[in-house]
Amino acid sequence: MELLAEHDLINGQLLEIAEPHLIERYNRALEAFGLKPTGLDRFRIDMTGFSPEIAEELSDPEYLDPNAVNRRFIILSPAQEGLPVIHTSFSNTGSLMHAFFDANRRAIHAVTIRDVLYGEIEEDVVKVSDIEDLLSIQEVTFNVLSADDMLGKADELRKLSDRLISVPNAWRDDAMIERMVELAQLTGDIRKNALVPDQVVFRHDxxxxxxxxxxxxxxxxxxxxxxxxxxxxxxxxxxxxxxxxxxxxDHHRILEFLQRTGRIELPRASWIEGSGYLNHRTDMVLSDLIRRYDPEAPFDWLDAIWLQTWIHRNAKAVAEDGTYPFLQSAARKIAADGEFPLDDADSAHRFLLVRAKPDHEDRWLVSRLISVLVPSDFVSRFVFDKQGFYAAYEAYDQAFRAHAVKTLLDTYLRDKRAFRHRLYGFQEGRIHA
Incomplete structure (x- = not known):
């Protein structure tokens, strides 16, 4: 994984924490979770507060996800909102965190000036034993705490302020006024800085x-x-x-479901010809063929002439595999007729020609599913299913690992948004995967 880390293809784009007061706050959250405080003088965190360095120090990659459910979070800074989620058991952890930041931005800004927010994204189950446990999760609740109890103090001050306004002669209570002054010195003016989150319950889609x-x-x-x-x-x-x-x-039933529910785009010239989708799939298929049949190939300088020569020299293997000839045939059919009828393809090849409908709310999830079903396309796998990509990468030899990294740097990493828009049609704001 060193080559991936070198190019920020794993655990990249994280927020570095090196200020002593932030490390101290992080440690207080760790201790609240019953974990050993870190001795590191710097580490990086993702949107949820997960740190690969602390996970290594604790020898526990699940330290914020102990039962793969009821995910913990640690918020040190509003800047975490723009970070990726690099370790999670649920694909929608990122979207739930974004929803929490969106709904409680003022409170997060106000509290993290002086304190750390931490807690759990609580579901209705404490352990997943079967599918029913997952299906029973209808909504989640952010159970939010703060190390210095800033939230509790703000809530107490709010209640005392309400009492001062609503209860006759409450202003004569010197002890209450002194307590309000004491709390205000700690929390600031809660009329201007809302410290208590406005929304903590969110739907689990x-x-x-x-x-x-x-x-x-x-x-x-x-x-x-x-x-x-x-x-x-x-x-x-x-x-x-x-x-x-x-x-x-069961590729046939999966495709039927996605098509019936309007979650995919069928292979039509209207989007395929401008996107370069089939060209990309063809490049990925050829790379995978070469990896499997000719691992000694010079992956560091493949070009069109070399590829054509390799195809001719390995015509029998290419024909037996069938994927490359199928893509060539599909490209010709689409160019001539404007579309390709999926009934003309066997179920193993159909997912090479479809993509998630770009404007569907499940486009990220559908794209992840398609990338799992087309494992030869390691670029799409990296974009939508990083866990799957990393598992596949471990099985690659050194030459193909270098080829995969170079391909990602030359394609997806050059301009992520432009790549997703061109190839998958995505017009997106935030990234959830």
Whole structure:
């Protein structure tokens, strides 16, 4: 993973914490969680406050996610809102954190001037034993605390202020006035700086969970659809009258579901020709073919002429695999007819030609699912399913690791937003993955 770290492809774009007062506040949050305080004089954190350096120091990558549910968070600065989430068991942790920052921006700014916010994103379950435990999560509550009890003091001052206004002769209570002065010196003017979060309950929408090898949960008006390994505990047993279950290897049913619910774009010239989508898929397929059939190939200087020569020399292997000829045929069909009927392709190839509908609210989740089903496209896997990419990367040899890093630097990392817009049609604000 050293090469990935060198180019910020893992644990990148984090906020460095080196100021002694911020480290002290972070330690107070760790101690509140029953964890050992850090001895580091600098470390980095993501949006939730997770630090890869502290995880290594504690020998516990799950120190903020102990049961893979009820995720902990530590907020030292409003600047965390713009950071990625690099370690989570749920794909929507980032969107929930964004919602919390959006709803409570004034309080977060005010409290973190003097204190640290920490707590848990509480669900209705404390441990996930089967699929039903995941499906029972309808909403989450941010249980928010502060090390110096700034929130409690602000709440106390607010109540005393209300009493001063509403109770006759309350202004004669010298002890109460003295307490209000004492609290105001600590909290400031709460009329201008709201210290108590306004909203802490948020809906738990469609998500991916890392439990049981990875589970996709899609929510529609009258039904919930679960896509996962059929060996996952609770598959087809949890609420079968309300939940539809699809095996992750059942490409036909998955595509039918995504198409029926309007979550994907079918292969049409209107978006394929301008996006370069098939060219990208072809490049990824060829790289994967070479990796599997010719691992000694010079990945550091592949070009069009070399690739064509390799294809001719390995025509039998290319034909037996069938993916490259299929993409070439699909490109010709789309150029001639403006579309490609998916019924003309076998189920293993269909996901090479579709993408998530760019304006659908589940576009990130659908893109993640497609990237899992098209593992040869390591660029899309990196964009939408970093856990899956890192697992695949570990199995690559050194030459292909270097090739993957160079490809990511030359494509996605050159301009992430432009790349996502061109290839996947995304017009997005914040990133949730």
């Amino acid at each position: 469609a998500f991916w969970s890392g439990h049981f090898g990875g589970i996709f949960v899609f929510i529609d008006d009258r039904t919930t659809t679960v896509i996962c390994d059929p060996k996952a505990p609770g598959f087809r047993r949890s609420r079968p009258w309300q939940v539809s279950y699809i095996a992750l290897n």
